[in-house]
Amino acid sequence: MIELSAPQGGGNGRVALVTGAARGIGLGIATWLLCDGWQVVLADLDRERGPKVAQVLGENALFIAMDVADEEQVAEGVAEVLGRFGRLDALVCNAAMADPHNMTLESLDLGHWNRVLAVNLGGPMLLAKHCAPYLRAHGGVIVNLASTRARQSESDCEAYAASKGGLLALTHALAVSLGPEIRVNAVSPGWIDARDPAVRRLEPLSEADHAQHPAGRVGTVEDVAAMVAWLLSRNSGFVTGQEFVVDGGMSKKMIYQG
Template identity: 85%
Template sequence: MIELSTPSAGSNGRVALVTGAARGIGLGIAAWLVSEGWQVVLTDLDRDRGSKVAKVLGDNAWFIAMDVSNEGQVALGVAEVLGQFGRLDALVCNAAVADPHNITLESLDLAYWNRVLAVNLSGPMLLAKHCAPYLRAHSGAIVNLASTRAAQSEPDSEAYAASKGGLLALTHALAISLGPEIRVNAVSPGWIDARDPAVRRAEPLSEADHAQHPAGRVGTVEDVAAMVAWLLSRNAGFVTGQEFVVDGGMTKKMVYEQ
């Protein structure tokens, strides 16, 4: 069962495309935007779940399948959005090969490296390329979902860290290239408990998991969604080319062992 809470706010007439939206942070962002009255187009590789969550989200949600690393699918998907709604106001690039860990560098498979970069970095570039003309027409905005792992790492996370670091650079490059008509920003989540509600209830995080954060808890998808929604809003009209870290303060905390 898919559990979502999306109080209806009618329609604000604006259309957002959210990638990787069948679960986790992407789904949280889509649900938040629907609650604010956006028409949201969800994309994902998982057709079955994507279609189900769009149905749960209601009339303001629509699903299309898309591999963001495939330019043909990106171009076709954007054309479908324009054919269905006639406009595009926002792009949220969340789709990613999300597991940060791979095997040791000496055993790292080049095909895996290339797949991670294709989805996590080339995908947002392709989406920006094909969405830009339509976003420009409505002074739209792009938000890329990066990661605190762009700036700090655990062992054996080279592909993921490199892709997210590249995404931050792509963000400010796009902001300069597409401005002033299109604003482009990045959100870098820290530890976000993006599991389905039933899993969170069955396997709750420990007190220590929460207590280590200066904010006193692990993050939620709503924490990220609220930031993304603000960056897409007209209230953020003077904000572009920036990274916003949503990590409960962890990247500002000294972690040296005593």
């Protein structure tokens, strides 16, 4: 069951492409932008859920199927956006293999490593490559969804951590290459409860989960979406090449056991 309601917002004439938008943080970002009056293209691998989500979100939402690691699919998807709307103002690269844990380093499969980097790092590069001419025409913006795991790790997260660390480097490289016409920034979420509402109700997080955060709670998709929306707005016009951490303060907290 998809629990959504159609956003209510007047059109602002701007078009955003959000990848990995059928659920979780990507869906939260798409919904926020629709409420701000954007026309939003939701790109995702999930051909079953994606169209249903777009239908619920209303006439300003369009779903396209896309594997961001496949350059042909990326090129075709961008062409579809331009054919439908005639412009592109923002690219939000959220699609990722989001489970950070792989097997131990000694048993890490090279195929898994390559796929994670192809999706999490290669995908944003391909999207920037194919979207840049159209973003440039309208002073567009790119926001990459990285992770606090780009700078901090648990065990057995080599592929994910490397991909997100690379994405931060790609972000500032793109900002320099594509500026001043296109601004490029990254958002690094911490613990965000991005589960569907029904799951959150059935399996609520504990008080300890929330209390360990200096902000007093685990993050929500809206916390991330609000930051992305600001970075896409003209209010952030002097901001490019930067990383914005949305983690409730956890990365600034000293944690010792005992």
